[in-house]
Amino acid sequence: MGAQGVEFRLLGPLEVIEDGRVLSVGSRRQRALLTFLLLHANTVVARDRLIDALWGEDPPETAANALQVAVHALRKLLGADRIATRGPGYLVRVEEGELDLQRFTESLERARGQSPAHAAENLREALALWTGPALSDLGETPFVETERARLEELHLAAIEDRVGADLALGRHAELVPELESLVAAHPYRERLRREQMLAFYRSGRQAEALEAYRAGRRLLVDELGIEPGAELQELERAILRQDPALALPATRARSKLPAPLTPLVGRRLELAAVTSLVRGSEARLLTLTGPGGTGKTRLALEAAWELVHDFRDGGVFVDLAPIEDPALVGSQI
Helix, strand or coil: CCCCCEEEECCCCCEEEECCEEECCCCHHHHHHHHHHHHCCCCCEEHHHHHHHHHCCCCCCCHHHHHHHHHHHHHHHHCCCCEEEECCEEEECCCCCCEHHHHHHHHHHHHCCCCHHHHHHHHHHHHCCCCCCCCCCCCCCCCHHHHHHHHHHHHHHHHHHHHHHHHHCCCHHHHHHHHHHHHHHCCCCHHHHHHHHHHHHHCCCHHHHHHHHHHHHHHHHHHHCCCCCHHHHHHHHHHHCCCHHHCCCHHHHHCECCCCCCCCCCCHHHHHHHHHHHHHCCCCCCCCCCCCCCCHHHHHHHHHHHHHHHCCCCCECCCCCCCCCHHHHHHHC
């Protein structure tokens, strides 16, 4: 949330919240105008483009005046400096953290390339920002259909990424009911169907995994006249031959690391430093030092989970706390 306690929400009905209080934005035209400006936050939007977005290809002669009236009303609500006039158009100023859509897309970017555990955590936080269908309160305003489709695609892609991270973490059994609902709601999305098949297979339900493929193929052939994509077909063949590659990554299966009960908070820079030292040097030993109780073991474990896929045999945790005789360290390891 911004420094002045303002939050703009687009991932659901439009909401403007100031110091915990929901502001009444006014008429649907004012709401539509603010929404379109927020979709292009901190960017000048030309008046002609705004008129096209609000009225379509055949605007009334009064459109330019009506646009000015709507801008004036928004300035009264949000403050004169929030919506600036710039050359041929207007710009809405949005600070870091004030717009849920920006926070959502930033979380998606962070999740790319992260370990499955951190990716799943970031994606859950991002998806929690959604309060309903995007732009759900703007009716048939001309720009809404295209923008709503774009945002819903982002939403679904984030769900698919989160499911993929959960699959990598071995949560296949608990994903099965969710994936059945998702596939029923979005039957043409092949990635969701692939994830459903894999969740079934890893849960020991090979027959249901194959039936999920057959159901998807029937739908595509009967309604669209096309065969499933190459990845879906290859997954079916891999399930039929019980390909060992379909199991959880061997590094994770062999890793003997305690699962953290809570996320690591506030030590991202230290974590990045530790993992980069391990990845970027030929050192065979890295030691974390510091006073007792400062979280060295917790940081080391988090780094081990980050690095678990970098090593063929995964990772192992060896607790040396009970060892009093240094001569026993080697045998304990």
